[in-house]
Amino acid sequence: MHLTIARLRIWIVALGVVLVAVLAIFLSYARYKAHRIVSDLPGKLGLQIARTSDSYTLSQTGKNGHTAFTIKASKAIQFKDGDHYTLNDVVITLFGAQGDRRDRIAGSEFNLDQKTGIVSAQGEVQIDLESADSTGDRGGKDRPVTATTEAVHVVTSGLIFNQKTQLATTQQFVDFKTPKFSGHATGASYDVQKGLLVLDTKVELSATRDGNPILLHASHAEFLRTSMQAFLLNPLTDYQTDHASSDESIVYFRKDGSADHIDAQGHVHMTTDGGQDMTARAAKILLDPKSQLQRAEVSGGINFISSPTASNASPHQMHGNAVEATVEFGPNGTLHHAQARNAVSFVDQLRGLNGDPQGSATRELRAAQVDVDFSQTSDGHSIADKVLAAGGAAAVLHTIPSKGAAQNTTVKGDQLLATLQNGKAITSLHGTGHTSVLDVSPANATNLSTGDVLQVNFVPQAAGRNPPAQAKPPAAPQPAGLASSTASSEIDSTIQEGNVTITQTPAAGASASAPTHATAHRAEYSAASQLLRLTGSPRIDDGTSDLAATSIDYHRDTSIANATGNVKATYLQPKSGQAASTATPSGFAGQGPTHVISNDAILDQAHGQAIFRGQARLWQGGNSVAAPIIELHRNPETLKAYSDGATPGAVSTVIATASGPQHPASVFRVRSRDLFYTDADHKAVFTGTVATEDASGVVHCDQAEVFLASTGPAPKNPGAADSGQSRIDHIIATGHVVLQQPGRRGTGERLLYTAQDGKFVLTGTSSVPPHLYDQIHGNVSGDALSFNSQDDSVSVTGGRSKAVTDTRTAK
Numbered sequence: 001m002h003l004t005i006a007r008l009r010i011w012i013v014a015l016g017v018v019l020v021a022v023l024a025i026f027l028s029y030a031r032y033k034a035h036r037i038v039s040d041l042p043g044k045l046g047l048q049i050a051r052t053s054d055s056y057t058l059s060q061t062g063k064n065g066h067t068a069f070t071i072k073a074s075k076a077i078q079f080k081d082g083d084h085y086t087l088n089d090v091v092i093t094l095f096g097a098q099g100d101r102r103d104r105i106a107g108s109e110f111n112l113d114q115k116t117g118i119v120s121a122q123g124e125v126q127i128d129l130e131s132a133d134s135t136g137d138r139g140g141k142d143r144p145v146t147a148t149t150e151a152v153h154v155v156t157s158g159l160i161f162n163q164k165t166q167l168a169t170t171q172q173f174v175d176f177k178t179p180k181f182s183g184h185a186t187g188a189s190y191d192v193q194k195g196l197l198v199l200d201t202k203v204e205l206s207a208t209r210d211g212n213p214i215l216l217h218a219s220h221a222e223f224l225r226t227s228m229q230a231f232l233l234n235p236l237t238d239y240q241t242d243h244a245s246s247d248e249s250i251v252y253f254r255k256d257g258s259a260d261h262i263d264a265q266g267h268v269h270m271t272t273d274g275g276q277d278m279t280a281r282a283a284k285i286l287l288d289p290k291s292q293l294q295r296a297e298v299s300g301g302i303n304f305i306s307s308p309t310a311s312n313a314s315p316h317q318m319h320g321n322a323v324e325a326t327v328e329f330g331p332n333g334t335l336h337h338a339q340a341r342n343a344v345s346f347v348d349q350l351r352g353l354n355g356d357p358q359g360s361a362t363r364e365l366r367a368a369q370v371d372v373d374f375s376q377t378s379d380g381h382s383i384a385d386k387v388l389a390a391g392g393a394a395a396v397l398h399t400i401p402s403k404g405a406a407q408n409t410t411v412k413g414d415q416l417l418a419t420l421q422n423g424k425a426i427t428s429l430h431g432t433g434h435t436s437v438l439d440v441s442p443a444n445a446t447n448l449s450t451g452d453v454l455q456v457n458f459v460p461q462a463a464g465r466n467p468p469a470q471a472k473p474p475a476a477p478q479p480a481g482l483a484s485s486t487a488s489s490e491i492d493s494t495i496q497e498g499n500v501t502i503t504q505t506p507a508a509g510a511s512a513s514a515p516t517h518a519t520a521h522r523a524e525y526s527a528a529s530q531l532l533r534l535t536g537s538p539r540i541d542d543g544t545s546d547l548a549a550t551s552i553d554y555h556r557d558t559s560i561a562n563a564t565g566n567v568k569a570t571y572l573q574p575k576s577g578q579a580a581s582t583a584t585p586s587g588f589a590g591q592g593p594t595h596v597i598s599n600d601a602i603l604d605q606a607h608g609q610a611i612f613r614g615q616a617r618l619w620q621g622g623n624s625v626a627a628p629i630i631e632l633h634r635n636p637e638t639l640k641a642y643s644d645g646a647t648p649g650a651v652s653t654v655i656a657t658a659s660g661p662q663h664p665a666s667v668f669r670v671r672s673r674d675l676f677y678t679d680a681d682h683k684a685v686f687t688g689t690v691a692t693e694d695a696s697g698v699v700h701c702d703q704a705e706v707f708l709a710s711t712g713p714a715p716k717n718p719g720a721a722d723s724g725q726s727r728i729d730h731i732i733a734t735g736h737v738v739l740q741q742p743g744r745r746g747t748g749e750r751l752l753y754t755a756q757d758g759k760f761v762l763t764g765t766s767s768v769p770p771h772l773y774d775q776i777h778g779n780v781s782g783d784a785l786s787f788n789s790q791d792d793s794v795s796v797t798g799g800r801s802k803a804v805t806d807t808r809t810a811k
Helices: 002-039 482-486
Strands: 049-053 056-061 067-079 084-095 102-113 118-121 124-130 150-157 160-162 167-177 181-191 196-209 212-218 220-224 229-233 236-239 242-245 248-253 259-272 276-287 293-299 302-306 316-322 324-329 335-353 356-376 382-400 407-421 425-440 446-458 491-505 516-526 531-535 539-541 545-548 551-555 560-571 594-604 609-620 623-633 638-642 651-657 666-672 674-678 683-694 697-709 727-741 744-754 759-763 771-774 778-781 784-788 793-797 805-808
Touching: 067 102, 335 382, 356 407, 407 446, 425 491, 560 609, 594 623, 609 638, 638 651, 651 674, 651 683, 651 727, 666 674, 666 697, 683 727, 697 744, 727 759, 744 784, 771 793, 778 793
Parallel strands: none
Antiparallel strands: 049 067, 056 067, 067 084, 084 102, 102 118, 102 124, 118 160, 124 150, 150 167, 160 167, 167 181, 181 196, 196 212, 196 220, 212 236, 220 229, 229 248, 236 242, 242 259, 248 259, 259 276, 276 293, 276 302, 293 324, 302 316, 316 335, 324 335, 335 356, 356 382, 382 407, 407 425, 425 446, 446 491, 491 516, 516 531, 516 539, 531 551, 539 545, 545 560, 551 560, 560 594, 594 609, 609 623, 623 638, 623 651, 638 674, 651 666, 666 683, 674 683, 683 697, 697 727, 727 744, 744 759, 744 771, 759 784, 771 778, 784 793, 793 805
């Protein structure tokens, strides 16, 4: 961008200088031609002398009463035909049609044909053309042209002046000089009445600007004094290392002679030795009364390119185009503002990345309109400071490291405002209105984030060609969302606000084929820490899980997400053919979604685990677990619930068992210190002061193992009995077992419950056998005590007599 504007500035300055110089040249030529015309007329006619006089004066008055010209000579020779004269030391003064100009032509010898009114100069002719600001009616008075009023001094030969047509012409070499510039041409004509000066061919002008030479070439030039217009054909300007040209240019002057504006048409072209090149169809340049640049309008399709050269070994190469542009200038012709319009495109190619000299990056800016603000350096140069792109604005970042695959990132917005460092490197990019960041990975995986406002901060450029590398390179795992904004190694951080939505689509054939969606009010990403932070009601949904919290931090390098405050997670059973989520819990062998809430959570996608802390609660259908900490693991599929201290009964578990052929539906509750569930075995292990409870009674023990039977897929009618929920197969309670049922209390070391027949078997040790107290039959003991929950019968096996006693208690 900076190079483009700099090139445009150089071109405009050069063209402005050229056009001003051309104007002066035109004035000089006009006067010069008039002088030549007078000089060529006195060519010797070879006639016989009739009379010689020491002085000669001839004047002619126009129809408006103003003197048109006067001819004075120190000596006049009249030939016998009476019409031809030879004049020596001749001074011809030419006046404008309104007496508002006075030009002077002088030569040593002129020939005059009084009959035809032709005056021809013999030898060299000196012409002094009065400046445009030395106006006023001379009243035909022939006062000397002073140094103050003289604008152009012309030297030529072969000048012919026609008194009747007021036309001075020459085909010879014309040399002219002003206090500010000089030049020459071959062949010229000057129409005194029309004020039209024509320089036929090989026009060349030289001048200086700020102490530097300016050289202008043109194949043809014309100046019309009445309308104050100068026309140049094929002008070419050289100013320092700048070269500007066009098919034709027209310079418009003010009445005081200063250039007002310049129109250049056809193949407008500017080049510099620094590798800058710009072309356009047309350009219009406005100048102030001191000929300083004010504004430039360039149109008809603009193309530019900036390439490194031997003198400019920059790692940047830029090119771009637009349909039209406007450039505004400040004091002393310094760039102030530039605007490119219609199909604007700027491409900056960078050789060498941070810490990777062999890598490369391309940045392209596209928009309907691009505005550039310039600031001034201490040495008076203009550099691009801010760039505003509006109307479908898009910045495309393409990074190609020397090792590894390329990354593509596209940033869009209704408006994109870029802040530049030293006029080249982008330090930040601010977007407003429908902003988006799209990243496409080498495997064609995509990450898209959208929002109302976007802020992108780029890695600061070091002074050297290849800045130092970042602290951390991008890791392989991609976050669900704004990871897209960090695909380019040149981006340092990203902030997106307002209705932020993030979509991550895996590459075709990836194990996680479902896209991940996220929403939040604000999303921040830091390349240094590789951290993506979502705040403002953030939510992440990957098709099988849905996570919400007050804030979510995603660590891109480790694929770990930290959710804080009001954490809510929902896990869905994967559909047929769909890969399971990396942290999908088993849900106690049940069917349907699993929900988890907690104060905080840590989700490790890489290792397939999730840890919920602080008043955590998990439930699936009628099953639930409440504990200070709940852990979910994918491989193998396990669930852990435990306390961060030694609080008894910190874990509360509820299992809603399905109805079966031999027993009704019921709710099984367990309080324990810890819970460990493995889905492969459908086994839940409760430890640490365990208390279980169902409709039949309460069991206290040191450890309880609950074995579940999967019910298979959920039925089509969710309201039906056995609608896909868990079913208890059997339970084993060990260690200080205490069974309490209405009217009955049993103790032992091991209790086995089988759901199929509703039977309890209580056993103990040889030293401490099981014991049962029944309100009706009293105390019962033996090697094993069996209870049937269906008919309340009790069977005692073993004991001293090895007898088997069946006891039926009253219901």
